[in-house]
Amino acid sequence: MREVRASAPGKVNLTLRVGAPTPDGYHPLVTVFEALNLRETVTVRTSKAPGVRVETIAYLPDGSVDEATTRAMADVDPQTHLAVRAARVLQRLAAAGPWASTAAGLSIRVDKRVPVAGGMAGGSADAAAALVACNELWELGLGADQLETIGRTLGADVPACLAGGIALGTGRGDHMSVLREGEEEGQHYWVMLLSHEGLSTPSVFREFDRVDAEQAPALAEPCATASSMTCRPPPCACGPSWPRPSPRRRMRVPWPSRCPGPVRPSQPSRVTLSTPIPSRPL
Numbered sequence: 001m002r003e004v005r006a007s008a009p010g011k012v013n014l015t016l017r018v019g020a021p022t023p024d025g026y027h028p029l030v031t032v033f034e035a036l037n038l039r040e041t042v043t044v045r046t047s048k049a050p051g052v053r054v055e056t057i058a059y060l061p062d063g064s065v066d067e068a069t070t071r072a073m074a075d076v077d078p079q080t081h082l083a084v085r086a087a088r089v090l091q092r093l094a095a096a097g098p099w100a101s102t103a104a105g106l107s108i109r110v111d112k113r114v115p116v117a118g119g120m121a122g123g124s125a126d127a128a129a130a131l132v133a134c135n136e137l138w139e140l141g142l143g144a145d146q147l148e149t150i151g152r153t154l155g156a157d158v159p160a161c162l163a164g165g166i167a168l169g170t171g172r173g174d175h176m177s178v179l180r181e182g183e184e185e186g187q188h189y190w191v192m193l194l195s196h197e198g199l200s201t202p203s204v205f206r207e208f209d210r211v212d213a214e215q216a217p218a219l220a221e222p223c224a225t226a227s228s229m230t231c232r233p234p235p236c237a238c239g240p241s242w243p244r245p246s247p248r249r250r251m252r253v254p255w256p257s258r259c260p261g262p263v264r265p266s267q268p269s270r271v272t273l274s275t276p277i278p279s280r281p282l
Contacts, residue, residue, distance in 0.1 A: 002102060003045040004137040008128035008161045009035035010114035011121045012190060018208060027205060029173035033160040036190065040114055040122060042083055042129035044137050047105035052091065054084050058112040069116055082127035083108050085154055087134050094138035103138060117198020124157035131162070148176065 011033045019028035047053070056076075058069035078084050087106055094103035108130065114122030131151060135142045142150075144162070151158030156174040160167055166180040 001046045001048075002099075002137055003043060004133045005041060005043045006129040006133040006136070007039040007041040008125040008132070009164055010038045010040070010125055011035050011157065011160055013119070014166070018205075021205075021209060026172055027208075028171070029156075029169060031169045031173050032166065032179065033157075033163075033169055034166050035161070035164040036120075038114055038120070040125040040129055041111040042126060042133050043109040043111075044087065044130065044133045045107045045109075046102040046137070047107045050104045052078070052084050052087055052106045052108065054078055054081050054108040054110065056081075056110040056112055058116070066112075069112070072116075073110075073112070082123040082154060082158075083110055083130040086127040086130040086150075086158075089150055089154075090131065090134040090138065090140060090142075093140055093142075094134070097138060097140060099138040106134075115192070115194050115198075117200065118192075118194060119199070119201075121157040121161055124151075124155045125161040127151060127154045127158045128161035131158075 014032040014034050015030075017030040021027050056070065056073035058066040058073060060066045087108060091103050091106060094100065097103075110126050112122060112126075114120050114125055116122055128151060131147050134140075135147065148159045148162055151162055152174045156169075156172045159174050159176045160169060163176045163178055165178055168177040168179055169175065170177070
């Protein structure tokens with residue numbers, strides 16, 4: 001058996017502009033992503049049993065296993081799991097390559113540290129890490145542009161998780177222009193207030209359409225000067241926010257002096273989180 005591990009970062013949106021939906025139902029977006037060192041780790045291993053199997057272990061900010069989320073992920077249909085979908089795309093390519101004899105069966109383990117349904121691209125990071133790991137596992141030789149193209153078919157945030165650093169997303173938010181490489185210096189902190197209940201992305205956009213779509217402007221890609229202004233660390237940042245009160249836990253996510261860059265195989269997961277504190281009025 002062969003095994004490869006890769007990790008990919010979660011993200012926050014420094015800015016997000018949404019246009020009116022196009023005839024195909026999608027919304028044009030102009031957004032700036034920042035990768036965090038809060039990462040999803042994906043391990044892929046060839047298996048003698050045919051098919052693709054996935055196991056997801058979720059973790060709380062203090063490093064202990066999040067039993068509730070782990071159980072919930074066990075109930076997810078594997079056909080919809082983004083890591084599985086990503087692996088199957090490359091599995092089809094591997095079937096025609098030198099590792100064809102090992103492409104029939106695959107085991108995937110996801111170590112999940114990005115909060116679920118919080119707009120931080122945890123599922124997309126799973127897909128990005130799975131693409132990189134499987135590309136290495138089966139020696140497909142796909143380049144960054146090819147992986148980004150494949151990632152775009154899986155989800156709008158997958159290219160951002162592949163790119164790392166700070167990047168401008170246009171189109172549906174899935175066409176990336178890197179504004180700051182992950183290797184550049186700089187450090188700041190995000191404080192996340194996490195809800196025990198998440199929000200569905202389709203539901204959020206449906207609500208946007210109901211409330212504000214008619215007033216949504218036509219979007220144009222910002223100029224280089226405007227984009228670079230967005231790269232400046234915010235004086236105060238918190239998110240995601242939620243529409244109704246519920247128990248929360250606080251999570252401090254450092255952006256290290258060398259922030260997450262493009263995803264690479266065997267890249268170690270780097271994350272430092274504060275211990276959850278009791279819920280208190282904000």
